[in-house]
Amino acid sequence: MTRRLPHRLSVAPMMDWTDRHCRVLHRTLSRRALLYTEMVTTGAVLHGDRARLLGFDPAEHPVALQLGGSEPADLAEAARIGEAEGYDEINLNVGCPSDRVQSGRFGACLMREPELVAECMAAMGRAVKVPVTVKCRIGVDDQDPEESLFTLVDLCATAGVTTFVVHARKAWLKGLSPKENRDVPPLDYPLVWRLKRERPELTIVINGGVASLDEAEEHLRHVDGVMLGRAAYHTPDLLGDVDARIFGEDRRVNPFQAVEAYREYIARQLAAGTHLAAMTRHMLGLFHGVPGARAWRRILTVEGVKAGAGLEVIDRALAAISGLEEQRLARGLEPGQAA
Template structure:
């Protein structure tokens, strides 16, 4: 397993998987690491107060195999964020990322996330405090603006201030966030994408890492964005169709090593799931992230059906994963056999 040192974390073009609440937990990240050796993984957002006062092993624990992995923090108090960042560093994370982009009701009530786009000096103060507290990269994930802000001015002002305080990277979701009038789900799709705005930011800060996020659904799009920025952050596509991750190491990092065979991936995930169950967990905690694994392949509907139903049973273990794969393969074989028979009849 490759472990990327902090000094090398942003030394070249970078591909990452976006931090997504309720999705990118430790089980999801373990699966994704089996599919790509180099991709930078992110935790779900962890509120600074929770990192300080909550059950840290549950909130912050992760497998060594997940490296490189970044901890995303939410908050607006520089001292609390500095303390939470220090805790994250002690857990072994490779990077601390500040959330300045989430528009959920939860973050709005706490005046952080995307709300921080309105107070760039406070964001800069938070970055400065975290930089003083840790020796690993401190980065910012933001929007191009919120509500009626002029996105040219808002993004430039925020970027200038956080870079001046030592931010090691800027990850920019190329949409505004509308804190009033749109739900968090609508904020992922309705505000128009403005990739050119992020490209111009990179031109303004040629010596600093600028990565792009938002609506990126393929490796072809990734290649295009990497012509203009330093990194690509993929979100829902990486989660719902994780097979795309098997292309990343070769296409982004130039690593020609063959991806792990899918049968081996499933073997590792079965062992992982059984260990999780032995420690008091449930198969559904792991299997829910695997539902889209074979999306688009023959028999994948049966794979999804078995995992979505049988994995939720209280007594479910890794045998369900193996059963789902067997059923999928049998269905795929039947489809192939039927197609061959029809082709033969058509040729007669």
């Protein structure tokens, strides 16, 4: 559990969003960002279709598997399987507030059982050589965040965990839906900054409400890493600046380049029987704010779901963007300048 991954920027595990197709798209935009799977329960890993649940493209590295569970032996075995599948990190979900997750005794409700979380992490750490990490909240319901967060982190650190991804908002397990809990109660970034300041030997990654790379850079003055969630999904083009701005590389990727890089993967998946819409649904926000973005989204959404839809749909959508840009340049307008 001593090897460290490039946590300076990562993309959050998001149910129904960060599937293998989404992760390949994100990888075309950034070579350095750490990517996470959707949460997979230990039961699914141990008894389900592993090829479907855990399969990923080699291009996705570095990529982490997020597990949901609370039985140390099951988590240890699931971690072993994840390592054998080639994942670079195994992460435990201690942050999801949904009713389904609570009923399974995992996710955010485990904030109330920090000793159990530490036991789980110790078992996972003994089972694998790749890093095992925790993604948690600052607390749940009526817990005092200063006490709940620091207690969980300290117990897990004693168990050998060195990296914590902290969603800087309490989870409400009763009275709020998971959607409502995205905005209520308020975020407490200073508490997470303080955690890093008082536990400098640990790698602390902050998550929750980070909407831009400007905000990410501000957080990096206080913590080791930033995890982007909805911003990375809805406006994935911002990931094209990550390698340059966050990792200091001389590399920027624009949306057109990302589409071109993604085409080869799409072609392989189409040949394997994957529906086009399963891949293009993650591309809808690529041209956010660019003239023609509405046509891009419409063509991909309407045409992409049709039987037999192929790369020609993407070509038509790109033409809608390119055509408008060519018209604007012919009129002497800068890219993105209002007509």
